[in-house]
Amino acid sequence: MGNKILKYIVSMGLIFLCLFAGTALQSLLGVSVPGSVFGMLMLFGLMASGLVPVDWVQPSASLFIRFMILLFVPISVGLMEHFDMLIANALPILASAVGGTIIVMVSLGLFLDRFLKKGNK
Numbered sequence: 001m002g003n004k005i006l007k008y009i010v011s012m013g014l015i016f017l018c019l020f021a022g023t024a025l026q027s028l029l030g031v032s033v034p035g036s037v038f039g040m041l042m043l044f045g046l047m048a049s050g051l052v053p054v055d056w057v058q059p060s061a062s063l064f065i066r067f068m069i070l071l072f073v074p075i076s077v078g079l080m081e082h083f084d085m086l087i088a089n090a091l092p093i094l095a096s097a098v099g100g101t102i103i104v105m106v107s108l109g110l111f112l113d114r115f116l117k118k119g120n121k
Contacts, residue, residue, distance in 0.1 A: 004059075007056075007059045008059050008060055008063070010056055011056055011057050011058065011059045011060035011061065012060040014043070014052060014056060014057055014060075015043065015057065015060055015061065015064075018039040018040070018042045018043040018046070019035070019036060019039040020039070021038075021039060021042055022035040022036060022037065022038030022039025022040070022041070022042055023035030023036070023038075023039065025038045025042075026038050043057070
């Protein structure tokens with residue numbers, strides 16, 4: 001039992017250490033990329049390089065994934081608070097979402113068409 005608790009503490013500590021390091025890096029650089037993204041990239045780099053084994057992170061990561069739905073509650077409340085602003089800007093939001101999707105699909109189709117034609121020659 002104590003060994004299992006220790007594994008959770010170590011894995012949670014690694015995740016939060018990378019999160020805090022990413023937040024510090026974000027504030028140091030002054031960029032608009034969230035610190036959590038920097039932290040996630042740091043953790044990925046540590047695990048991909050083999051400095052941190054996946055087994056060290058897996059217990060808390062599995063726990064976070066299991067209860068991930070609870071992390072969406074604050075976002076849902078924020079959407080409800082700003083619902084009138086979303087309705088007022090619904091057309092630009094919808095146009096950018098549909099337009100962006102169409103641009104990505106067309107450019108990917110053209111790229112794939114050229115890529116496959118080069119592969120057949």
